[in-house]
Amino acid sequence: MGRSTTTTTTKDAQALFHSLRTAYVATPTNLKIIDLYIVFAIVTALIQGVYMALVGSFPFNSFLSGVLSCVGTAVLAVCLRIQVNKENKEFKDLPPERAFADFVLCNLVLHLVIMNFLG
Amino acid sequence: MARNLGFLVLALLVLASSCESTIFNPVSESHRSAALELFTPTDGSFGSLEETYEALKTFEVLGIEKKPDIRTSACASVVDTLLSTSTAVKDLFHALRVNGMLKCELNDEAFAGIESRLKDSLNNANSLLDFYYSIGGLVLIKDQTSAVDVLLTDADKIFRSIKALSQSDGRWRLNSNNPESSNDAAGKALEALAGVISLASSEIDQSLIATLKNDIAKLFDGVARYDDGTCYFDEKLVDARGHQGPLSASTSVVRGITAFAEVTTESLNLPGEKILGLAKFFLGIGIPGSAKDMYYQIDALACLENIRQVFTLGSIPLILSLPATVLSVTKKDQLKVRVSTVLGSSAPPLTVKLMQTFISGSKDASIIDQKLNFDPDNAVHVLETLPTNVDVGNYIFSFEIVFDDPEQKKNYATGGRTKVPIHVTGAITIDSAEISILDSDIGSPETQKKLDLPGENAVALSANHLQKLKLSFRLTTPSGHAFKPHQDFLGLVEKFYYLSGKYDIQLTVGDSVMENSFLQPLGHIELDLPDAPEKAARPPPQPVDPYSRYGPKAEITHIFRSPEKRPPRELSLAFLGLVFLPLFGFLAGLFYLRANLKNLPKSTVPATFAILFHLGIAAVLALYALFWFKLVHLTSNLYFLLAVGSIHNIEGTWLIGNVLDVCRAKDTIPSCIHIGQVEICVISIPISRVSSR
Numbered sequence: 001m002g003r004s005t006t007t008t009t010t011k012d013a014q015a016l017f018h019s020l021r022t023a024y025v026a027t028p029t030n031l032k033i034i035d036l037y038i039v040f041a042i043v044t045a046l047i048q049g050v051y052m053a054l055v056g057s058f059p060f061n062s063f064l065s066g067v068l069s070c071v072g073t074a075v076l077a078v079c080l081r082i083q084v085n086k087e088n089k090e091f092k093d094l095p096p097e098r099a100f101a102d103f104v105l106c107n108l109v110l111h112l113v114i115m116n117f118l119g
Numbered sequence: 120m121a122r123n124l125g126f127l128v129l130a131l132l133v134l135a136s137s138c139e140s141t142i143f144n145p146v147s148e149s150h151r152s153a154a155l156e157l158f159t160p161t162d163g164s165f166g167s168l169e170e171t172y173e174a175l176k177t178f179e180v181l182g183i184e185k186k187p188d189i190r191t192s193a194c195a196s197v198v199d200t201l202l203s204t205s206t207a208v209k210d211l212f213h214a215l216r217v218n219g220m221l222k223c224e225l226n227d228e229a230f231a232g233i234e235s236r237l238k239d240s241l242n243n244a245n246s247l248l249d250f251y252y253s254i255g256g257l258v259l260i261k262d263q264t265s266a267v268d269v270l271l272t273d274a275d276k277i278f279r280s281i282k283a284l285s286q287s288d289g290r291w292r293l294n295s296n297n298p299e300s301s302n303d304a305a306g307k308a309l310e311a312l313a314g315v316i317s318l319a320s321s322e323i324d325q326s327l328i329a330t331l332k333n334d335i336a337k338l339f340d341g342v343a344r345y346d347d348g349t350c351y352f353d354e355k356l357v358d359a360r361g362h363q364g365p366l367s368a369s370t371s372v373v374r375g376i377t378a379f380a381e382v383t384t385e386s387l388n389l390p391g392e393k394i395l396g397l398a399k400f401f402l403g404i405g406i407p408g409s410a411k412d413m414y415y416q417i418d419a420l421a422c423l424e425n426i427r428q429v430f431t432l433g434s435i436p437l438i439l440s441l442p443a444t445v446l447s448v449t450k451k452d453q454l455k456v457r458v459s460t461v462l463g464s465s466a467p468p469l470t471v472k473l474m475q476t477f478i479s480g481s482k483d484a485s486i487i488d489q490k491l492n493f494d495p496d497n498a499v500h501v502l503e504t505l506p507t508n509v510d511v512g513n514y515i516f517s518f519e520i521v522f523d524d525p526e527q528k529k530n531y532a533t534g535g536r537t538k539v540p541i542h543v544t545g546a547i548t549i550d551s552a553e554i555s556i557l558d559s560d561i562g563s564p565e566t567q568k569k570l571d572l573p574g575e576n577a578v579a580l581s582a583n584h585l586q587k588l589k590l591s592f593r594l595t596t597p598s599g600h601a602f603k604p605h606q607d608f609l610g611l612v613e614k615f616y617y618l619s620g621k622y623d624i625q626l627t628v629g630d631s632v633m634e635n636s637f638l639q640p641l642g643h644i645e646l647d648l649p650d651a652p653e654k655a656a657r658p659p660p661q662p663v664d665p666y667s668r669y670g671p672k673a674e675i676t677h678i679f680r681s682p683e684k685r686p687p688r689e690l691s692l693a694f695l696g697l698v699f700l701p702l703f704g705f706l707a708g709l710f711y712l713r714a715n716l717k718n719l720p721k722s723t724v725p726a727t728f729a730i731l732f733h734l735g736i737a738a739v740l741a742l743y744a745l746f747w748f749k750l751v752h753l754t755s756n757l758y759f760l761l762a763v764g765s766i767h768n769i770e771g772t773w774l775i776g777n778v779l780d781v782c783r784a785k786d787t788i789p790s791c792i793h794i795g796q797v798e799i800c801v802i803s804i805p806i807s808r809v810s811s812r
Contacts, residue, residue, distance in 0.1 A: 032712050040705035044698055051694040055686035108739055108764070115743050116753060 045070035168213040173414035194223035215259040246294035254314040274319035289338030302352040306371025313378035350396030391434035391532035398436035434532035448545035454502035479513035552592035578642030
């Protein structure tokens with residue numbers, strides 16, 4: 001029974017991944033670009049986390065500002081994706097240029113703060 | 120009263136009973152100036168009538184002409200008191216006394232009225248003081264006016280009633296109820312009885328007067344005396360006024376016997392030395408401190424001065440005094456002696472002889488028997504040269520007074536030999552002074568240096584702890600005798616605390632009879648002492664300089680927090696490279712997704728805006744870079760940042776429309792939107808442009 005469950009589970013997982021992949025291919029390119037940006041930001045954050053784990057948290061403010069800049073910009077990109085996505089009925093009337101403008105502006109403000117907190 | 124011609128040095132009364140020699144000075148200028156100071160009127164009067172009388176009597180006895188003028192206020196007070204019907208007898212008495220001195224305006228009716236009141240109170244008197252004041256008042260009226268009849272018809276009766284208060288020891292009681300007797304009351308009683316005798320209209324029984332003389336003799340038997348011949352009447356009870364005491368009691372008795380002697384023809388055989396003793400008692404007070412004491416003293420001395428007039432065989436006390444009791448042999452001072460009465464008047468012609476000299480503290484006496492020469496200009500007896508055997512030191516000189524006219528011996532009391540302490544000083548010579556270091560007590564001197572005392576000396580010696588220091592010198596008095604000074608200090612610290620080093624030596628030689636005492640530094644000595652044993656006293660801790668707290672303090676070494684452990688450089692650089700990897704991955708991904716990187720507008724206006732847009736973002740980021748590198752300060756440049764941002768935003772609006780137009784034209788909707796070409800729009804875009812989305 002265990003083996004069959006496991007097999008079923010793996011089969012289901014494989015089916016799941018397959019369906020996800022095919023669905024993802026269908027997303028518009030602009031959304032893919034935004035997703036790529038998000039992945040880039042998170043990976044950078046992770047690398048910084050690993051570095052901190054290796055050498056210790058001194059100076060802590062620098063670590064925080066680095067990590068939070070990546071995380072912050074990722075969050076802003078997620079907001080941008082939500083607003084730009086055509087299938088999202090809630091933001092039907094919001095022009096994507098406006099969303100992008102907000103994204104850039106918020107990033108600038110975030111990086112002003114980050115740059116000061118960096119120390 | 121004859122005035123003294125010079126200032127006399129005040130002699131202090133030596134109270135110690137062991138001292139037999141004392142100096143008594145007669146009344147002098149110091150008494151007069153003290154009287155003026157003590158009796159100062161406040162607001163134009165001396166206070167009560169009693170105090171006014173005391174002041175006036177003192178000034179009169181001392182012969183002070185320049186006295187404060189209180190006549191108007193005093194007379195007004197006198198007249199008020201005498202004319203008022205409710206005043207007490209005591210106040211009438213004091214007012215009459217003041218009137219006797221000032222002679223205020225009072226008519227005979229006033230006197231008559233007072234006299235009747237006094238006689239009434241006399242008839243009702245039952246205490247000694249009542250008798251005293253009433254009779255005293257009547258006597259004063261008799262002196263001041265002859266228009267009033269003050270004679271007493273029942274003088275015998277009054278005499279007996281006063282006499283009834285007397286006691287067997289010569290003292291009197293104040294009234295029949297009070298068993299305590301006093302000398303002061305005795306004096307007042309004698310005065311009162313004298314007044315009765317003088318006011319008696321008919322002769323008083325002589326036997327009564329004889330008993331009174333016995334009483335006086337008994338009173339004098341009870342006189343107290345000090346060892347130096349001073350006599351006084353002691354008082355045991357002190358009344359509420361606090362003015363009783365030996366002084367007031369003695370004064371009262373002296374007044375009493377003087378008053379009595381005035382009215383009787385018989386003589387009172389009072390011993391001369393007791394009179395002299397009383398005089399010495401009053402003079403021994405010196406200058407009294409209070410007005411009342413001064414009045415008592417001066418009043419009593421005036422009575423004693425005039426005793427010759429009242430006593431047929433009384434003796435006037437003569438006082439021998441010395442202006443200076445410290446004589447210098449070196450300066451060849453002359454011994455001067457003055458003889459006068461108690462109030463400073465001149466004595467009859469007499470000679471003073473120095474009979475003996477004693478050295479203080481020893482029983483040996485040397486007989487001198489030398490006459491002093493009289494200097495009439497200064498009224499002093501002078502001994503030109505001191506006796507040859509008088510050297511420096513403390514002496515007692517014994518003087519005797521010899522009258523030129525032997526008959527005068529009966530009239531004056533001199534008290535036999537008078538002993539006076541004399542302090543003789545002189546310059547002491549020092550010679551044969553030398554200082555030496557000896558190897559041991561009897562050993563030969565290692566170093567020997569002559570000293571020149573009392574001149575300057577600066578010797579330099581050195582010694583160790585095994586050697587002895589010897590200092591010797593010889594002192595000689597002016598007469599050539601050896602002199603042992605009272606103190607000689609060789610100023611070396613006794614306990615050196617085993618500190619070796621250089622010490623200064625000082626020599627001090629001094630004595631009260633040595634006129635040239637000196638303190639001389641002699642030089643210095645280097646001492647080489649061994650190390651201190653463990654139990655030796657440590658030198659006292661040096662006093663801490665109180666200003667040292669303001670000086671620099673001890674250096675403090677700071678312990679810094681150890682710096683944080685930093686990662687190795689290579690690791691940091693490795694991760695720096697590692698962080699850039701995702702960026703490259705992102706760019707690669709963009710390329711893979713075939714993102715449209717091309718749609719840059721070509722026409723002029725949109726191109727300008729596109730460039731400006733990118734420049735705007737670049738400018739903001741450049742500003743951040745400047746902030747980061749601290750080339751620009753953030754807070755002061757925040758407004759600049761805002762300005763750049765807003766300019767950027769304004770021109771951004773234009774670009775959007777252009778980009779959209781371009782995109783629409785090319786009809787590549789999905790890939791039209793590119794991150795690099797989208798504007799920051801703070802101002803909302805017109806709806807019409809975006810509705811196609």
